[in-house]
Amino acid sequence: MELKRRTFLQSTGKGIFSTSGILFTAQHARSAANDRIRHAVIGNGGQGRSHCKAFSRLDDCEVAAVCDVDPERRALAAETLPNSSHVAQYEDFHKILDDHSIDTVSIATPDHWHAPIAIMAILAGKHVYVEKPCCHTICEGKLLVEAAKKYNKCVQHGTQSRSGQGIIDAIKFMREGNLGEVRMAKAINHQLRKPIGRTPDATPPNSVNYDLWLGPAPLRPFSQNRWHYNWHWHWDYGTGDIGNDGIHQIDVARWGLGVGFPKTVTAIGGQLFYDDDHETPDTQVVTYEYDHCYLLYEMRLWTDYKLEGHDNGVVFYADKGVLEVGRNGCEVTFIGQPKKKIGEGSDFGENINNFVQCVKANDPSKLNAPIDEGFISASLCHLGNIGVRVGRKLHFNAEHCEIVNDSEANRFVGREYRAGYELPKI
Ligand SMILES: NC(=O)c1ccc[n+]([C@@H]2O[C@H](COP(=O)([O-])OP(=O)(O)OC[C@H]3O[C@@H](n4cnc5c(N)ncnc54)[C@H](O)[C@@H]3O)[C@@H](O)[C@H]2O)c1
Known part of the structure; x- marks a missing residue:
């Protein structure tokens, strides 16, 4: 049924394997021009929860999944959503990348995860909203820009002043x-x-995937x-x-x-x-x-x-x-x-709205905070x-x-x- 709901774009790139062994290809992107975008928020701390609010406020977007290595945080994020009982909750972001019904992801994890998840998401065919700074090192940021360009994905950077x-x-x-x-x-x-x-070394909480x-x-x-x-x-x-x-x-x-x-x-x-x-x-x-x-x-x-x-x-x-x-x-x-x-x-909500409109038009050239600028x-x-x-x-x-x-x-x-x-x- 999901497959009938939208039209798939043609395959453009090579695949890579996720840790769960499923082949990612850049072909999984959907043409969402006539439909609501299904979005997932990865990293559900303070900023991830702001993403949940901002994406779910838009008429043409639904937050379908949240993901955090801390179960308390993903539950809290899901609770803030209007359709909370239908929101999928994941510990491992690879499951979101493997889910072909998800069109877009936003990444609000700590900085060292931004570029790796963003690059994997692009390879899995998703459009990406990535929090600032988009990379933890200059080299990985360069790779992210190259991936966005190669697979023609909308990748918006969380420097929202660009949309004010x-x-x-x-x-x-x-x-x-x-x-x-x-x-x-x-x-x-x-x-x-x-x-x-100062805090001493300790054992991580049992429930989290440290x-x-x-x-x-x-x-x-x-x-x-x-x-x-x-x-x-x-x-x-x-x-x-x-x-x-x-x-x-x-x-x-x-x-x-x-x-x-x-x-x-x-x-x-x-x-x-x-x-x-x-x-x-x-x-x-x-x-x-x-x-x-x-x-x-x-x-x-x-x-x-x-x-x-x-x-x-x-x-x-x-x-x-x-x-x-x-x-x-x-x-x-x-x-x-x-x-x-x-x-x-204003800016934050508008930066997210601009991202969603670019995804719907499948046109990265209209992004207000495109990843190549964010990278610099x-x-x-x-x-x-x-x-x-x-x-x-x-x-x-x-x-x-x-x-x-x-x-x-x-x-x-x-x-x-x-x-x-x-x-x-x-
Ligand atoms: N654009 C803005 O104005 C703005 C404002 C605040 C924060 N931020 C950015 O948002 C990001 C998050 O900030 P925060 O204050 O919410 O931090 P935080 O530490 O409170 O939240 C990060 C969350 O990511 C989760 N996480 C870590 N690794 C993960 C993984 N592999 N998969 C899934 N979840 C994972 C953590 O468990 C945590 O809940 C930062 O990069 C920050 O710079 C941007």
Whole structure:
């Protein structure tokens, strides 16, 4: 019956085997132009549950399955859905990839799982909404972009500001030259993130699949501080706050400046505040150098005041004035004139709606936050972290995906994948 419900697209690619032994092919994609999209949410923490709400709110979409290695979390996610008793609940995402009735997946797992699941989903014929940062390393992000392109899938990145009409209008205004030449943008991430203390190694809760949570990361004992949410602050799974929150500001700054990969990256950072299990910096300053402009990233995780007007935001400095993009929306100030609002509109729900409409049209070219742009912004975050870890200026060769003449820095451009969790070939 499911098969009659829709029309299958023609096969385009080679298959690979899932761990359950079922052949994935890119042919499983459906033409959903005349039907409701059946969506699955993989990773059901706070953000996964926001995905459940946003996808289920759309008339042309139904959340048919949720998936988490933690049964409490997948049950909680299913409960938030209007059709909760009909929602399939899975521990293992491979089962979702094997389910041909699922058209689209969204991935809201920890960062180290984003690209591997996204690539496998594309190979299984799904369109993908992947949370930011789309990759844990630059190399796997490049592979994800190649997979999306090769199999012509809609792959939207969770940098939802790209779908905020207010920001779209403000950036258009600036890029049309109304502020003159824009020579610098500052991406600001100032907030208070409380210390996490120290937690000992322990036994994982009985009900969860800790091995599948670890996935490609090295085998290590369980610890509360490396588990839900706090994984953000550990290099094996997370990308620090530059990849967590900073990526939103860096993405807007890069978009406004109209630039891609930088010529050089200079980063400094460390822990001036935390004395706990954090591995990632609480203070970080990165300068990205381009031919005609600079992009600056400034992060402090120990300031809960907003004395400078922005906690999270971007300021573009141009010859005739500044454009500010922040929690108050977008504001423009011409030299000697009062600040005025420019553009209005929301973003998260619209980013998801835009994804669903592109899937229905089977047209990745209309995505507001396409994966190739998401990949470049994620790479800027990774380069900012690599610069901190090696402590010197980096020259990045985007074409070869390598840091020039720096073998120590290049160790962080890719990663080792635990046996059984290697990246698939595309
Ligand atoms: N776009 C945004 O504004 C925004 C906001 C918040 C979070 N995020 C992103 O969403 C992601 C999730 O964030 P969170 O705060 O919900 O984290 P979280 O740790 O609370 O939730 C992640 C969930 O994924 C599950 N998981 C781990 N491995 C899995 C696997 N192999 N298969 C299925 N489930 C698995 C975990 O058990 C957990 O429940 C992060 O990458 C974060 O950066 C984006």
